[in-house]
Structures are given as structure tokens and as C-alpha cells.
Amino acid sequence: MTIQFSLASATPETDATPCAVVGVYEDKMLTSAAARIDEASGGAIKRLIDSGDISGKLASSHVLFGLGGIAAARVLVIGLGEQKKFDSARFQRCCAEAARVLKGLPLSTATSFLPQVEVPGRDLSWKLRIAALTTDHATYKYTATFKSKEKPRGESFSAIAFAGDAGAQSALDQAGAIAAGIRQARELGNLPPNICNPAYIAAQAQQFAEQHDGVSCEVLEREQMQELGMGSLLGVAQGSANPPKLIVLRWNGGGDARPYVLVGKGITFDTGGISLKPGPGMEEMKFDMCGAAGMFGTFVAASLLKLPLNLVCILAAVENMPDGNAYRPSDVLTSMSGLTIEVLNTDAEGRLILCDALTYAQRFNPQVLIDAATLTGACVIALGKHASGLMSKDDELAEQLLAAGNASLDRAWRLPIWDDYQSQLDSGFADVANIGGKNAGAITAACFLARFTEGQRWAHLDVAGTAWDEGRKGLATGRPVPLLVQYLLDRC
Structure with a gap:
């Protein structure tokens, strides 16, 4: 089944999502979404960066639970690597890593703020489409010729919302x-x-x-x-x-x-x-x-x-x-x-x-x-x-x-x-x-x-x-x- 795509309307700190996905660069630079969550949670992300728990290395990942001051149940922090080297291919790789982590968590939906990240030469529609297609590709599972099993406890990841304006809906429709x-x-x-x-x-x-x-x-x-x-x-x-x-x-x-x-x-x-x-x-x-x-x-x-x-x-x-x-x-x-x-x-x-x-x-x-x-x-x-x-x-x-x-x-x-x-x-x-x-x-x-x-x-x-x-x-x-x-x- 194809993953369902939608646009997120809430801000990073007010989105009551099971998981909010944000990015952090290797030079301790936070993206705007990560900065808003960090501020609302009393500097939780910056403390983990300073302690070395979050490196920001390209396609690294870190799941944070129970942060105070925000509506999301979890925050998935994806490393974006060096800001000056961030490009289209690295954006796709980070989206793939986010999807890999999300499909292993006990949740059915999430909100990704990665499309807000600056990608040289690419507009929001391109970022939304690549993020959506990469997520669908990474969460695909072949099951046709396996013995059918009872569904394990927990939920199966099936939908994701992306940060973007209403004018970008056509990009998600194309992606679907x-x-x-x-x-x-x-x-x-x-x-x-x-x-x-x-x-x-x-x-x-x-x-x-x-x-x-x-x-x-x-x-x-x-x-x-x-x-x-x-x-x-x-x-x-x-x-x-x-x-x-x-x-x-x-x-x-x-x-x-x-x-x-x-x-x-x-x-x-x-x-x-x-x-x-x-x-x-x-x-x-x-x-x-x-x-x-x-x-x-x-x-x-x-x-x-x-x-x-x-x-x-x-x-x-x-x-x-x-x-x-x-x-x-x-x-x-x-x-x-x-x-x-x-x-x-x-x-x-x-x-x-x-x-x-x-x-x-x-x-x-x-x-x-x-x-x-x-x-x-x-x-x-x-x-x-x-x-x-x-x-x-x-x-x-x-x-x-x-x-x-x-x-x-x-x-x-x-x-x-x-x-x-x-x-x-x-x-x-x-x-x-x-x-x-x-x-x-x-x-x-x-x-x-x-x-x-x-x-x-x-x-x-x-x-x-x-x-x-x-x-x-x-x-x-x-x-x-x-x-x-x-x-x-x-x-x-």
C-alpha cells in the first residue's frame, strides 16, 4: 500500500504528531524547525549537541522522547552534514534515513519538517515530491510470497505530513x-x-x-x-x-x-x-x-x-x-x-x-x-x-x-x-x-x-x-x- 501524503499546518512546537522530524547540521547549526522545538523545550536539542549525543553527521539519527513544552510525542533529529555541502542528493539521503527510522517505530503517522531545509537550486514543490517519494520507497516491503502472519503489536507506518504551504498540494498529488x-x-x-x-x-x-x-x-x-x-x-x-x-x-x-x-x-x-x-x-x-x-x-x-x-x-x-x-x-x-x-x-x-x-x-x-x-x-x-x-x-x-x-x-x-x-x-x-x-x-x-x-x-x-x-x-x-x-x- 502506498504511503499517504498530506500537508502539515501546525508549527513544529505545536504539532501534536506522534513524531516530528527535524534536521541539524554538523556545525551545530539548527534548522528553523529544530530551533523552534529546541526553544520550546528549554534547549533540549542544544544540550544533546553540546554533550555529543547528537553529532549532526550526514544521515545520522536520534529519537528524543518526552520533551516538555512541545506537542509532539517524539522528535526525530536527522543529521544534515556540513551546511556548505548540503545538496539534492544529501537531502534525499536524509529523507531516506528518516523513513527508515520511522517505519521501525510504533506509530502510523509522523510530520516531517525536512522540506523546510534549504536545498540549493530547488523549490518547495521539488523538496516535497522528493521527500514523499523517498519516504514511500524506503518504507516499501515485499510480502507477496511470504506466509501470512498475524500483525505484530503496535501500528504500521502508513501516512506522513510534510511542512509546506497550501499551494504545494499539487506536488504531493504528483508524488502519490x-x-x-x-x-x-x-x-x-x-x-x-x-x-x-x-x-x-x-x-x-x-x-x-x-x-x-x-x-x-x-x-x-x-x-x-x-x-x-x-x-x-x-x-x-x-x-x-x-x-x-x-x-x-x-x-x-x-x-x-x-x-x-x-x-x-x-x-x-x-x-x-x-x-x-x-x-x-x-x-x-x-x-x-x-x-x-x-x-x-x-x-x-x-x-x-x-x-x-x-x-x-x-x-x-x-x-x-x-x-x-x-x-x-x-x-x-x-x-x-x-x-x-x-x-x-x-x-x-x-x-x-x-x-x-x-x-x-x-x-x-x-x-x-x-x-x-x-x-x-x-x-x-x-x-x-x-x-x-x-x-x-x-x-x-x-x-x-x-x-x-x-x-x-x-x-x-x-x-x-x-x-x-x-x-x-x-x-x-x-x-x-x-x-x-x-x-x-x-x-x-x-x-x-x-x-x-x-x-x-x-x-x-x-x-x-x-x-x-x-x-x-x-x-x-x-x-x-x-x-x-x-x-x-x-x-x-
Whole structure:
């Protein structure tokens, strides 16, 4: 369940909240909210700073109980670090630490005065939205496949009020819709592949369309894809007992305007096919559908926000499995575009489903075409877990997406997609090979997709490093939902 957001109207010392959240800098400088609580409580915070109990170090935390002179039952003091170094990223980190502490306390609601903190270059609306989204993200808990338990004693954290004026309500309304989209993406990503298969994603999309006015959903089955000539996508799917689905969601909020079209890679489990992946870490390949999950989440947020634009979201949902009917290295597939593809590695399957989905997307006459995919390990090597890879031949589109990433703190970094790299995809047996060798793997994957998007304003996001956290307990992150929703908001 998404955390409920609201605006606080009371002052820090008069707010009868179960917990008031304030900030303190490392140089013993109190924020205005902390200073008001300190004064009303007879200098309680300053005494703890002087004694060394509160350091003010970045993202440190200290819970104070039973302070006299104020209405709050508790005060959570968050360290803001050095005032001269405080910036957007540090603000987000402090909000995350506050949420981490709050969800462990026996309370259902709290009031945060952190949005009153000065963040260079950011206004109140930005601070409210980031604070709300960070709180929702930090308090998310995956429970779908655990044995149901009786709720423990105490209360579950479910709502937070933020200090702000009435004019900033729209920022919290935006945050609520975006949080719902991020949670949709995270939940799909976290579900195991025996539940979240192509049919499950299709059912979720159909259910969303049925429940929301202005949203429609069409699901293309294998037979329809065969009639369209999607030999590349179907080649990947032919080794799985779970049939593929091409899911098309539409939101019409922009009259007769050409739509923005989002395409997501939805490999619900990736064994690598005949080019079988190594066993260690293969369990993380349930996350190989996070590109589609992210596009679905973006669509959810955009339609809940009722954005005044037209949006088409295409989810290519397929499972890549090895069996007696699986496609092989050296097979030649014929794509929907007519281009033939030599398969050199069946573990480079994402681009094979995306190329047909991107070709199909062009029937909607998009003004912009964007795909997102957990496409290459090479992108993780290049950029790590912090930035998504962005590739586009359209400089204006690339700059708009980079700006949206910086504004939402869901950052991307642009990599080249020069024609110089295309020769690495040469094949002696087909129009193009599906891999370009070990060098520049993220770039050659995008170069492959570029052959199917000629004449389009197109951008590719490689989210292989950013869509989920590593490790056995790593969860889906919901990226690039914040980036893409910000991009769409900017277009409005």
C-alpha cells in the first residue's frame, strides 16, 4: 500500500504528531524547525549537541522522547552534514534515513519538517515530491510470497505530513501518483517467475485498464504476432511453455496529438537459452522484465495524473528458456521489419524482442519513441548501479531525458551511438548479427536497435544496472519510472 501524503499546518512546537522530524547540521547549526522545538523545550536539542549525543553527521539519527513544552510525542533529529555541502542528493539521503527510522517505530503517522531545509537550486514543490517519494520507497516491503502472519503489536507506518504551504498540494498529488507507478514496477519485478510470467503481466495490464477511465488495453497472442511477421520475438519465445504476449496500453489525454510511445523489455525469466547462463546469480534473472515493469509503472503514474497527452505503452513479455524447440546460435530470424538476424548468442535475446516491438510501435506514428531494457551487463560495467545508460541520435531528446533524470534524481548518462560501431554487427549470413563482440557491448546493442528505429525520434535506456539492487535480498528499484514521468511532466 502506498504511503499517504498530506500537508502539515501546525508549527513544529505545536504539532501534536506522534513524531516530528527535524534536521541539524554538523556545525551545530539548527534548522528553523529544530530551533523552534529546541526553544520550546528549554534547549533540549542544544544540550544533546553540546554533550555529543547528537553529532549532526550526514544521515545520522536520534529519537528524543518526552520533551516538555512541545506537542509532539517524539522528535526525530536527522543529521544534515556540513551546511556548505548540503545538496539534492544529501537531502534525499536524509529523507531516506528518516523513513527508515520511522517505519521501525510504533506509530502510523509522523510530520516531517525536512522540506523546510534549504536545498540549493530547488523549490518547495521539488523538496516535497522528493521527500514523499523517498519516504514511500524506503518504507516499501515485499510480502507477496511470504506466509501470512498475524500483525505484530503496535501500528504500521502508513501516512506522513510534510511542512509546506497550501499551494504545494499539487506536488504531493504528483508524488502519490508517481509512488503508485513505482510500486507497480517494483512489485512486478520482485514477484517470482513462476507467478509473474507473460500471462500475468497481461492480466495486470488488463485489470488496470478495466479499473481506470480513459485507459485501454490490447493483448496480442502468438497467432497475431505470427501474422504480423514478428519472427525475431517469436524465435526467443519458442523454447518456453509460457506463450509470449505483446501488451499495448493506451492513455488518450491529448486529443488528436501524436502519442509518446514507451516500449519495455519484459523477459520474465532469462536462462540465456541454449547459450545458458552460469548458475550463480541466475535467480536474479527474474528481474529481466524490469524494463517492461518500469514502462508499465510510468504508464500507471501518467494515467493517474491524467496528463494532457497521448501515451502508448508496449510491453513485450516473453520467457527465454532452453528446450528441444528453443532457438539456437546460428539460427537466422526474420524480424517484423523484414531485416534478417543471425543469432550468435541466445542470451542476447532482449534486443530480439525489442526490435519487433519497436517496429510495431511505429504504427502509432509516435512523436517520440523510448525503450527501456535491462539489456546488457556491459552497461553495468560502464556505469555501475548509479546511472542508467542513455543512447539516442536525437540530441534534443537526449538532453531532455538527462534533465529529467537530474530533476528526479533518477539519473542517466549518455553513451555514443555512432555509426562507427555498426560494423561490429556485420554478419556473413544475415542482414545483421545479434551481438557485436565484447567491446562496447551496451553501445552495439543500442546500434542494433537503431536499425529498427530509423526516421524516429528514439531513445534507448539501458537499466541493467539500476532496475534492481544486487544480492539475494536485493529488490527491484522502480527505475526509470521517476525519470520518465518527469520527462512526460516536462512535456506538459
